[in-house]
Amino acid sequence: MTSGDSVPRRGRRRRRPSGDDRERAILATAERLLAERAVHDISIDDLAKGAGISRPTFYFYFPSKEAVILTLLDRVAEEVRRRPARAGERVSEDLAEIHTTFRVHAPVMFAVAQIVGESEEAGKLWGEILEEFVAGVTAAIESELERGAALEGIAPRSLAIALVWMLERVLHTSLAGQQPALGLDDALDIVLGVWSRAIYGNDTFGG
Amino acid sequence: MTSGDSVPRRGRRRRRPSGDDRERAILATAERLLAERAVHDISIDDLAKGAGISRPTFYFYFPSKEAVILTLLDRVAEEVRRRPARAGERVSEDLAEIHTTFRVHAPVMFAVAQIVGESEEAGKLWGEILEEFVAGVTAAIESELERGAALEGIAPRSLAIALVWMLERVLHTSLAGQQPALGLDDALDIVLGVWSRAIYGNDTFGG
DNA sequence: TATTTAGTCAACGGCACGTCGATACACATC
DNA sequence: GATGTGTATCGACGTGCCGTTGACTAAATA
Numbered sequence: 001m002t003s004g005d006s007v008p009r010r011g012r013r014r015r016r017p018s019g020d021d022r023e024r025a026i027l028a029t030a031e032r033l034l035a036e037r038a039v040h041d042i043s044i045d046d047l048a049k050g051a052g053i054s055r056p057t058f059y060f061y062f063p064s065k066e067a068v069i070l071t072l073l074d075r076v077a078e079e080v081r082r083r084p085a086r087a088g089e090r091v092s093e094d095l096a097e098i099h100t101t102f103r104v105h106a107p108v109m110f111a112v113a114q115i116v117g118e119s120e121e122a123g124k125l126w127g128e129i130l131e132e133f134v135a136g137v138t139a140a141i142e143s144e145l146e147r148g149a150a151l152e153g154i155a156p157r158s159l160a161i162a163l164v165w166m167l168e169r170v171l172h173t174s175l176a177g178q179q180p181a182l183g184l185d186d187a188l189d190i191v192l193g194v195w196s197r198a199i200y201g202n203d204t205f206g207g
Numbered sequence: 208m209t210s211g212d213s214v215p216r217r218g219r220r221r222r223r224p225s226g227d228d229r230e231r232a233i234l235a236t237a238e239r240l241l242a243e244r245a246v247h248d249i250s251i252d253d254l255a256k257g258a259g260i261s262r263p264t265f266y267f268y269f270p271s272k273e274a275v276i277l278t279l280l281d282r283v284a285e286e287v288r289r290r291p292a293r294a295g296e297r298v299s300e301d302l303a304e305i306h307t308t309f310r311v312h313a314p315v316m317f318a319v320a321q322i323v324g325e326s327e328e329a330g331k332l333w334g335e336i337l338e339e340f341v342a343g344v345t346a347a348i349e350s351e352l353e354r355g356a357a358l359e360g361i362a363p364r365s366l367a368i369a370l371v372w373m374l375e376r377v378l379h380t381s382l383a384g385q386q387p388a389l390g391l392d393d394a395l396d397i398v399l400g401v402w403s404r405a406i407y408g409n410d411t412f413g414g
Numbered sequence: 415t416a417t418t419t420a421g422t423c424a425a426c427g428g429c430a431c432g433t434c435g436a437t438a439c440a441c442a443t444c
Numbered sequence: 445g446a447t448g449t450g451t452a453t454c455g456a457c458g459t460g461c462c463g464t465t466g467a468c469t470a471a472a473t474a
Contacts (some may be wrong), residue, residue, distance in 0.1 A: 019421060039324070043461065044461080044462075044463090045461075053423090054423050055462085056422075056424080056463085057422055059464080060420085060421065060422075064462095064463095113324060116385075117245070117320060117322075118321065124386075130387055154410075155397075158389055159400075161377070161388065162377055162389065163401070164387070165376035165380060166372060166376065169376045170369055178323075179338065180368050182368055190362075190366070191369060194369050194370070198405055201408040201409055202358075202408055226453095250429090260454090261453070261454050261455085263456095264454065271431095271432095
């Protein structure tokens with residue numbers, strides 16, 4: 001809409017480096033504040049003040065608060081994409097990986113969960129991250145099917161989608177304490193058990 | 208906080224009837240608007256105008272927009288609670304029931320999902336509704352365990368929590384088109400399959 | 415030196431919010 | 445009929461945050 005730049009940019013993500021420390025300061029401030037309050041209790045002025053700049057100057061770096069969070073999420077996305085593609089890996093490794101991603105970036109995740117309802121783009125990006133996991137789990141299930149270890153009857157991708165969303169919700173509620181929730185300590189084991197049953201029909205990962 | 212009434216009220220939920228048509232008009236307007244736009248694109252003025260009153264008058268009936276949505280959700284909650292408690296029912300019936308609730312009240316559900324991040328009380332009430340379902344599924348699993356049809360090894364309630372949240376997310380993403388999602392037509396079958404495997408270890412509901 | 419370009423912010427206008435105070439009306443009580 | 449009490453209504457106000465404009469500085473570049 002307001003685009004007349006020579007350098008095409010897509011909403012978030014700045015054009016040139018240099019005053020680049022400021023940008024980092026804003027992101028750092030956002031991360032710090034998100035660890036202590038909800039998105040909606042953080043104003044653009046808070047982010048600006050935290051980065052040592054005025055509110056109008058904030059807009060020089062980001063078009064909105066949402067854009068800041070999306071940039072934070074972008075980092076997570078790249079971290080996820082950068083992970084080695086281990087073909088035929090055990091599904092339990094996928095699960096552990098998702099779990100780790102969640103715990104390490106919990107504040108960002110919560111923020112994203114809060115703006116997903118308001119922001120088209122947030123939902124899209126979050127979906128892309130989960131898509132990575134779905135792809136991994138799908139591949140693992142297919143490999144187990146060929147081995148003859150997994151149950152036939154449900155399309156691997158469909159199964160993977162259901163399992164990944166289950167994990168997402170269980171971890172989210174467990175970390176957020178949103179009832180009904182599993183305990184932080186049990187959550188992973190329980191989900192692992194359900195995954196095993198859903199893929200192999202038993203609690204021993206087909207073994 | 209602002210309570211000095213003889214009749215104790217808890218935020219939402221009006222004190223006396225009479226100008227009660229107005230209250231209904233506000234709720235009806237909210238439901239209508241929620242079917243066409245997101246919560247954040249609906250202002251209090253929109254609700255007031257839709258109900259044929261001014262904005263200040265809106266506050267005579269509800270303390271906030273959130274309160275309106277919570278009242279809408281309250282209705283759903285009562286509908287869910289009013290359902291007959293059929294002990295030992297098949298889990299597939301629980302599933303079908305949750306599915307129905309979702310589809311019928313989809314706009315309200317989406318609205319709730321959007322404000323859950325902002326409103327403590329919304330999360331609580333939504334949790335209570337899911338808790339109803341969790342209780343039902345837990346009972347069904349326990350009954351199947353006694354019958355010897357279900358797999359041992361995962362606490363029934365923990366399993367129920369994981370399964371209900373999975374269903375919640377799958378239905379939500381499927382209805383909202385939030386990727387990665389299952390198709391609207393497949394969703395129920397897939398989830399049913401996963402539930403069967405997670406409880407019985409096979410695709411035939413233990414039979 | 416002149417010109418551009420990155421970076422900065424005071425000040426403005428706007429929108430939605432929540433509140434206050436005045437009012438109007440019904441109905442009971444004196 | 446006067447007077448009160450509680451319900452219902454809204455105009456008008458102050459506030460907070462938002463996003464933009466326009467003018468400014470400082471540094472790079474011609």
